[in-house]
Amino acid sequence: MARFEVHIPAAPPRLAYGLTLRVDAGHWLAALKAGLQRIGESQASANALCDVQEDGSIHVTDPDNARVFRIAELPEPTITAPPAPPPYAPAPVLAVQGRPPPPPSVRPAPPPPGLVAPPPPAPPPARPPPVPAAAPPRPRPSAQADAVEQAPHRVEAWAAPIGRRARSADVDDALAALFGAAAELGRASDPRLGLELALDLAMRTTGCEAGSILLVDPEARVLTFEVVRGPSAEQLLSLGLEVPMGVGLVGFCAQENVGLAVSDADKDPRFYRAVSEAIGYRTRSILCAPIVQGGVVRGALELLNKGGGRPFDERDLAVLAYLATQAGELVVRAGLTPRRRATPAPTS
DSSP states (O other), X not given: OEEEEEEEOOBTTTBOSOEEEEEEESSHHHHHHHHHHHTTOOOOOSEEEEEEOTTSOEEEEOTTTOOEEEEEEOOOOXXXXXXXXXXXXXXXXXXXXXXXXXXXXXXXXXXXXXXOXXXXXXXXXXXXXXXXXXXXXXXXXXXXXXXXXXXXXXXXXXXXXXXXXXXXXXXXXXXXXHHHHHTXXXXXSSHHHHHHHHHHHHHHHHTEEEEEEXXXXXXXXXXXXXXXXXXXXXXXXXXXXXXXXXXXXXXXXXXXXXXXXXXXXXXXXXXXXXXHHHHTOOOOXXXXXXXXXXXXXXXXXXXXXXXXXXXXXXXXXXXXXXXXXXXXXXXXXXXXXXXXXXXXXXOO
């Protein structure tokens, strides 16, 4: 299990200052949930705008309250043994309170017979002992134990806006425009035609290049491509590729039941390159939402490469989450199951 550093931004008046915690978790989302639970906060939003930074940390924007969390996996601590002392090393003479060590004592020689030794010189007046300086505070061993740190000097750098917020009015307008169009999904003559309409509507509303709807095979624990749109759609369907649950961004989304918007897929270590490499299509940004109905994840709706090279924002994530809900109702109502294909799934 890895150790993560989680920065939780301030939320006055309950949380007046941003906090930095260290927690052990299997992945960044579990680390974020553990950090929030430790300070008594409820779970994070079901959707998240996710940006992987150059240093490998992840900035997560909660669309519900615009807070930006930062999660970074800490490197494994290295333990170095102290060097062994040289053999027969003389014991060091320590100075006391900054004074040099006293010179070695020399016993004076006795006077010759018949002579009277002069009286010893008077000792110098005693000086008052110096007042010892206050010892500096010892650093806390935060790298070896779970720690909660006040880090106001790092809050601005860690919780800075990442430029993917959308005005709430834009979100409301986009969802209002979908209500009428989403009603057509249930009236489609073929349930899979309804899924095609949902995917087309998602791509048109968000302005992306490609997309797919995947359904979960609970026995094999894989996601199968049911509907695909984009430059390499026919090639992808003909290959019959499958994505294991928990693998890649779409597998992570389905397993954890969370919506994700990733601005740069190449920087994200969870990105599953087998599909893109198989069809020769470069994936730059990814938007994904789980298809859930009755508390069970039935699949996932995934969009790729927003037009103009722009990242997906809060409006796009809200649109996809709404359409994924409509697709889930259609899947359950029609009893859709994944179509098994003859081509075996890739393992890497």
